[in-house]
Amino acid sequence: MTTAIISQKGKEASRIVSLATAEQRNAVIRGMSNRLAARKPEIVAANLADVAEAMMEGTPDYLIDRLGFGEEKIDARIRSLRKIEALPDPVGRSYASRNLPNGLDVMRVRVPLGVILMIYEARPHVTVNAGALCLKSANSAILRGGSEAKRCNELLGALWGESLAEVGLPSEAIQVVSGSHEEIRDLLQENGTIDLVIPRGGKNLIEAVNESSKIPVIKHYSGVCHVYVDRCADVEKAIEIALDSKCLMPEVCNAMETLLVCQDLSDEIPKFIDEFNRCGVEVRGCEKIRELAPDIKAAVEEDWSTEYLDNIVSIRAVADVEDAVNHINSYGSHHTDAIVTENTENADAFVQRVDSAVVLRNASTMFCDGESLGMGAEIGISTDKLHARGPMGAEELTSYKLVIGGDGHVMGDPKAFSKEASYH
């Protein structure tokens, strides 16, 4: 199919899906979860063929990790789909209803965005999550995964098609496309039919999409995330939060990269370093930290703005909350940052001043996650401020319309309109 036909079919499907009932849309998601369960061996086989080819082509290990879609990962997706199916319908709901002094009723009604184009690398689970979240919110989806995952993605696309057809909805409501880079560039010009582009992947991919697209883009840049241990922190809690934020999944965007510690806690700082050493995390420190632990590597300026995505942490001693906030706002990526403190005033100052999508108090940065936050899954974590910020679920894939109800309301006096009184 040419790109114009793909986007046109997506538009037509979005009109039909926008008029489908919540029960119909949920039935498709249920059908997909049943198919994932029933056809697991086939999916695993397709994925293994992708993985084998990627290995032969010398793909780096971390990409192979992301490409893998074995039984455990499939089971996790089945659980996610069941959660998404059970969520309340994100569209059709009215809110912010008001009655104006002139008698007009005004309300906002949640509506789908239309056609959502998602461009992503590796991870086949995005093909499941993105399809489900777009459909839950009554949008149609065009999903363009990485070529390294093509066999698995094509099969998942076929399963979406079967699940849609079973309910009588067009299979084009979720289109899995491959297509060359030139074709993607063409798709990014289809601003008449595609309503939103979400690129997920490396910085280069996101920048290339943002620069060449005429369609609005929501960007998911990297996370340079911090935990700040305040003077008034419970140190035991702080150590657990720092370890969880760093070690549970060092490869995800909301993993901590820099630990900031109030300099008054110098007696406690070696405990953090010991724990990181125990867990196999390489520690790099500022000068003050190295005075306390001379064995660790020196952090250089570049460290403070690096997303390691690995078992490495940089530690900096700061004077107070204000110093911590300034560091985070200067070096961080406005993604996810946490404070550990028992002092409400310090917590409030941090929460107010840190300019990030997600700000946590006495909790691990791991909780910046759509599934933990009750979204069933997330389509990504937006680092933009416009439209959606932080974890994006089905509700973040909606817009609204303003509905105004009157009883013959007019603003001027129609009897006063005449040839003579007319404006021009």
Added chain:
Amino acid sequence: MTTAIISQKGKEASRIVSLATAEQRNAVIRGMSNRLAARKPEIVAANLADVAEAMMEGTPDYLIDRLGFGEEKIDARIRSLRKIEALPDPVGRSYASRNLPNGLDVMRVRVPLGVILMIYEARPHVTVNAGALCLKSANSAILRGGSEAKRCNELLGALWGESLAEVGLPSEAIQVVSGSHEEIRDLLQENGTIDLVIPRGGKNLIEAVNESSKIPVIKHYSGVCHVYVDRCADVEKAIEIALDSKCLMPEVCNAMETLLVCQDLSDEIPKFIDEFNRCGVEVRGCEKIRELAPDIKAAVEEDWSTEYLDNIVSIRAVADVEDAVNHINSYGSHHTDAIVTENTENADAFVQRVDSAVVLRNASTMFCDGESLGMGAEIGISTDKLHARGPMGAEELTSYKLVIGGDGHVMGDPKAFSKEASYH
């Protein structure tokens, strides 16, 4: 100043303004309304000099109309500023609070966007409205009006500067810039410091900004707006609504351009045409309409998608609600559309299916207006679906952050982390 300095100063000012109290921000708006009142003669003189020069350069009449900023228009701005001052603070408010099963508290908090760049033509009143709405929402503004309004805009910028300085806020919180097209192009690349661009003006301006900007854009395209008179309409109400929507302010984007009438009302259609004739509105009709009124001009295909912004209306007979909805979704611009009917089922079908920012039932399209809707003023009427749709006031210039509060919450078991168990 170079563009990098303008945007950098805007960023610094936005940080200060984001920490100012609502009372401080309101005091600036109050200071500006007082200055508009006290220095009216000076403002009028600056505007007259702009108008005189524009006339000498042969600027078209409709642009001269928009450029005018006389006493009446200034008084209207003073009233708007007072309304904006009195509105509740749009930032700092928390909403959607939840307590998760694991004990975490989650809420969203409204925050400013940061730095907003507005690019617009003519109308000096935008310099007042945009400055006030950006400041009300704790953003900083960079305002680039048309060169034809330069004297008046520079003076209004100086008055904003005085009003800010009086309260101890940086005058760079509202920067009125002139600058060449090349400098604007440079500003549009400042995606590290500017958070949002709003272009207001002709289609060419908006498209040029959208294509060259790396910063997110909210577009304000033209309005091809409709009134549909249903089979079950109260014809008297319908005539008043049609006249008001067409004749009160034909030059604004939410004025009606096409009237759709149910074909079963053929006896009533001549009444609409007579009323339009009485008001000096040129009527163009489809074939069926011309069978009833052979004297009127024939509408051609192009008419159905034309924004006249003038005393011209095209009228089409349609079969029913569905036919009307299809016409509107195909030819309209997804801006503002109304139905006149006493039948609830037809009204609901129209409201649900018309894919427009604002949908009205038994009310004039003139009510798609920030001031009428209680926003004090509007920065524009967004035709985008992302972030803000329809009339944009102060609240539409905000984002949110997710604030998560715990008591030492971690996701994994920190004791289980070790060199051996580590992910990599």
